[in-house]
Amino acid sequence: MTERSADGATESREQRDRRIRALMERWTAERDGDDREPREPNDQLPREQPSRPPRGPRPTLTLDQIAAAAVGIADADGLDAVTMRRLAARLDVATMSLYRYVKNKEDVYALMLDAVAREITLPAPGSAGWRETLRRIATEMRAGQLRHPWLARLQSSTAFVIAPSVLAVLEAGLAALDAADITLDVDEMVAAFSTMTAYVQGRATAEVAQRETYRRFGWSSDDDMRAAAGPQLVPLLARGDYPTLAHYIVDGSNQDDAEWSFAFGLECILDGIAARLGL
Amino acid sequence: MTERSADGATESREQRDRRIRALMERWTAERDGDDREPREPNDQLPREQPSRPPRGPRPTLTLDQIAAAAVGIADADGLDAVTMRRLAARLDVATMSLYRYVKNKEDVYALMLDAVAREITLPAPGSAGWRETLRRIATEMRAGQLRHPWLARLQSSTAFVIAPSVLAVLEAGLAALDAADITLDVDEMVAAFSTMTAYVQGRATAEVAQRETYRRFGWSSDDDMRAAAGPQLVPLLARGDYPTLAHYIVDGSNQDDAEWSFAFGLECILDGIAARLGL
DNA sequence: CCTTGGTTGCGTACGTTGTACTCAATAGCG
DNA sequence: CGCTATTGAGTACAACGTACGCAACCAAGG
Numbered sequence A, B: 001m002t003e004r005s006a007d008g009a010t011e012s013r014e015q016r017d018r019r020i021r022a023l024m025e026r027w028t029a030e031r032d033g034d035d036r037e038p039r040e041p042n043d044q045l046p047r048e049q050p051s052r053p054p055r056g057p058r059p060t061l062t063l064d065q066i067a068a069a070a071v072g073i074a075d076a077d078g079l080d081a082v083t084m085r086r087l088a089a090r091l092d093v094a095t096m097s098l099y100r101y102v103k104n105k106e107d108v109y110a111l112m113l114d115a116v117a118r119e120i121t122l123p124a125p126g127s128a129g130w131r132e133t134l135r136r137i138a139t140e141m142r143a144g145q146l147r148h149p150w151l152a153r154l155q156s157s158t159a160f161v162i163a164p165s166v167l168a169v170l171e172a173g174l175a176a177l178d179a180a181d182i183t184l185d186v187d188e189m190v191a192a193f194s195t196m197t198a199y200v201q202g203r204a205t206a207e208v209a210q211r212e213t214y215r216r217f218g219w220s221s222d223d224d225m226r227a228a229a230g231p232q233l234v235p236l237l238a239r240g241d242y243p244t245l246a247h248y249i250v251d252g253s254n255q256d257d258a259e260w261s262f263a264f265g266l267e268c269i270l271d272g273i274a275a276r277l278g279l
Numbered sequence C: 001c002c003t004t005g006g007t008t009g010c011g012t013a014c015g016t017t018g019t020a021c022t023c024a025a026t027a028g029c030g
Numbered sequence D: 001c002g003c004t005a006t007t008g009a010g011t012a013c014a015a016c017g018t019a020c021g022c023a024a025c026c027a028a029g030g
Helices: A014-034 A063-077 A086-091 A094-102 A107-120 A132-148 A151-157 A164-177 A187-216 A223-236 A243-251 A260-278 B015-032 B063-077 B084-090 B095-100 B107-118 B132-148 B151-157 B164-177 B186-217 B222-238 B242-252 B258-276
Strands: A002-004 A010-012 B002-004 B010-012
Touching: A010 A014, A014 B242, A063 A086, A063 A107, A063 B015, A086 A094, A107 A132, A107 A151, A107 A164, A107 B107, A132 A151, A132 A164, A132 A187, A132 A260, A151 A187, A151 B151, A151 B186, A164 A187, A164 B242, A187 A223, A187 A260, A187 B151, A187 B164, A187 B186, A187 B242, A187 B258, A223 A243, A223 B015, A243 B015, A243 B164, A243 B186, A260 B186, A260 B258, B002 B151, B015 B164, B063 B084, B063 B107, B084 B095, B084 B107, B107 B132, B107 B151, B107 B164, B132 B151, B132 B186, B151 B186, B164 B186, B186 B222, B186 B258, B222 B242
Parallel strands: none
Antiparallel strands: A002 A010, B002 B010
């Protein structure tokens, strides 16, 4: 119920929240007071004008429409099909009109990431224990990655986006680990949660890459893969350099059960976290 | 020392290896015998002609040279700087000459992946227990990802490459988990190893994305980041929607220690695997 | 020796991409 | 009714991957 703070004293959760709220308000006040440089890197995610200046014609598009259109194209024909021309065509505007809403294509990518992050439904706070909450978030994230196979590629080429949708996921995970009976400090909580998310992303990346390979070569089953990769693989295996791998290929049974593998690894991680809780 | 096989009997490791070797040889013989379709998807990784046809001038380049040049460009100026024109210029040949060695740009990417996979030094088999072996492989993989920040992006956009360099890493990990005192079946061994690799890839992706963000905005320390992201972040935090996250930002101390976070998660995973071994 | 034919290196050219620049049309304020 | 900030769109350009075709090369066959 209590936690050691930096100066060695203990504070209750209520005290902690009050302290942080006060600090945030002070920071906000300071920011409002100083009116500094135009702070350019600020607009990482493009925003609509909060209060539209009254002059001139109304914009015909919203950022949400652009994001939805881009996601739609990527879902249908892959990330490479998202070109400014095609995106504009889908929105029935001229190509260059898009640049009234986004600074460049990177902005479009940021909008896509935000849109997808908003898709994931978080478990209600306190509706389950930390373990079940983390499991649900992981499952939800994985589902998103599989629904949008281009996501992994986008996340690895686009910088981190500061958006409420993204922060909310992080907060949900941290809050679950911040429950009353848990003894992790903040750094460990973040490390534990980011371990889980890293795992989910890594798995999804690999899984999507495999699907992509199957699609490109027209394989529809694991047997197709074995038939096609065999001529390349068998000579290597036959030389005896990879005995354990050969054992897997010959005797393994869950080879294409991505769901099972994912769950296996996830439970490993949750067990590891549990061990650190002394539970 | 023994393991249940499919038919319920037990076989020693020696018996198993013999059985698999025999099977491989039979497969090889069958392949040689039937001389089937040109099996196009075979050449996933471009290869030099094993026995060069004697007619015509000698090639001036090797695939290794091409791979090294591409890796060099990507290391210096990022993956997008690897264009066919620039790669050719670096190799002092005309642009289109490259297409005598690779079918298309995808091939160049495959060569890069292979080259990087060959960089990693595996622990000698049996030189350490399964846990230490996996830890070393993970560390080595992470080092590669940080040495070549473009790797994560490439792995998430290029299909899996069948190359000895890649298979060797997999074999080393599986062999470590196949030690005498371990009770995992093959499927579990593969799931455990791929859990680790997925984690490493996910972490590296996030870490590289963060570095890239820092670089692009010219931040050189965490304080720079906080100064720049503050105006965007503080209003969100001040509304109280992310209390745990705010706690971390205010009170966390290991915020930029990627090494520590990586090790934390890795030990979690190893603990989880250990738990499945009944150790 | 000369001829032959497959192989290599390279120059040209085309279609597609992101986007800088420019200018006409729009619509609320004075 | 102008005035003026703002939007939508057309044109244009540099850079990209790469299809195509031709010249230079070089061992084998005569």
